[in-house]
Amino acid sequence: MTLTSTWALFLTTHAVLVEKIEAALKKADLPPLTWYDVLWALERAPEHRLRMHELAQGVVLSRSNLTRLVDRLETARLVKRIQATDDKRGAYSVITPAGLAMRTRMWPIYLREIENLFNAHLKPAEDAVMREALRRILKASRIADD
Amino acid sequence: MTLTSTWALFLTTHAVLVEKIEAALKKADLPPLTWYDVLWALERAPEHRLRMHELAQGVVLSRSNLTRLVDRLETARLVKRIQATDDKRGAYSVITPAGLAMRTRMWPIYLREIENLFNAHLKPAEDAVMREALRRILKASRIADD
DNA sequence: TGATAATAATTGCAATTGCAACTATAATTT
């Protein structure tokens, strides 16, 4: 099966690499990529906390999915929920010390895969082109909201 | 949230675009992307048929997932299974006329999204760079099988 | 040949996801 279009290549590459990264994490007895994403988003956030809807935005996940993902992280004590004081409907998700530790533990494994599977095969110029193009695509997608 | 690394952009772009494409298909009362992939793989294949494991390879899906995906396509009469004569363990999946018709019906919707969300934002030179880079990454991933 | 290992595909079951409905609160309108 020879893929011709850039889009088809994009899709297939994503599927293959993500599959391999998930396998590497699992092999190291670590949680899946989605957990990493959430932990990292929270770690970067001011005060290590984010409202649920902000988090959902950041990690590109539906609200209901995020609710349950955070449930799982919470039972693993990597995150905790805090009732928002200003808006009584809202909740913050805050990363715990254990969460920070887990993120740190996952990173080298994840990084190694990114390096080996992705970065290693991109020349600096290509990397730059791709980054700029993807940024443009992403930006456009936010505007042209069908 | 400003994404810096190319990999992070790659992941996010994928998530956002796929979500939009799925939404567009659903809005047009059409089946999801995975169905398209299977139908298209079969349409391209010699005699419009592929063994289950070949198909799984082609669409980057686990075997068991494919079994059930083909189940669904089969109940929708878009595909049918045929016992392999040479290898009694095996089964072929063959696209039906209705399957061909469905693929044809899905394509314009899918194409429109690809064009608007992806292609429209890539200059020809960028497209070429990206295609070549992705091909290289994909090829490497097949070799370096961890 | 007969035993052993490998491959093809499916199945059972648990975990995750998607979608629509629901609860609670906040914002807007008249």
Added chain:
DNA sequence: AAATTATAGTTGCAATTGCAATTATTATCA
């Protein structure tokens, strides 16, 4: 201010996925 609409987050339930085990058949090799 009351009524209406919108937003935040969760929940129920069905559909899909992931993983390990299973069945059937084919390939290997001692």
